[in-house]
Amino acid sequence: MLGLGALLLVEPVLAQQEVLLKDSDSEAIAIEYRSDAATVDTAKFPKYAKGQTCRSCSLYVEEKGASTGACGIVFGKSVEAKGWCSAWEKKPG
Numbered sequence: 001m002l003g004l005g006a007l008l009l010v011e012p013v014l015a016q017q018e019v020l021l022k023d024s025d026s027e028a029i030a031i032e033y034r035s036d037a038a039t040v041d042t043a044k045f046p047k048y049a050k051g052q053t054c055r056s057c058s059l060y061v062e063e064k065g066a067s068t069g070a071c072g073i074v075f076g077k078s079v080e081a082k083g084w085c086s087a088w089e090k091k092p093g
């Protein structure tokens with residue numbers, strides 16, 4: 001009895017496992033995403049300014065207390081709060 005109930009509860013949890021965007025993913029390369037803004041090559045990306053991260057981007061959807069979140073232009077994968085990409089836009093406020 002418990003076995004079937006436990007199985008039914010576990011399956012949706014597994015289906016919701018987070019997939020993190022990697023720097024090497026094609027969609028990451030397209031937006032020049034770095035999973036750690038501290039590694040942004042400022043010579044290559046002069047638009048980048050220290051302090052810019054996904055967390056401070058208007059396209060970032062933060063989950064309270066999480067180190068990762070959703071991005072409005074990345075579908076099906078999460079991004080690092082400390083990440084950055086060339087589409088960064090200052091979060092209002």
Ligand code: SF4
Nearest residue numbers: 054057060071085088
């Ligand atoms: Fe991060 Fe914003 Fe780029 Fe999305 S658009 S990857 S939240 S910097």
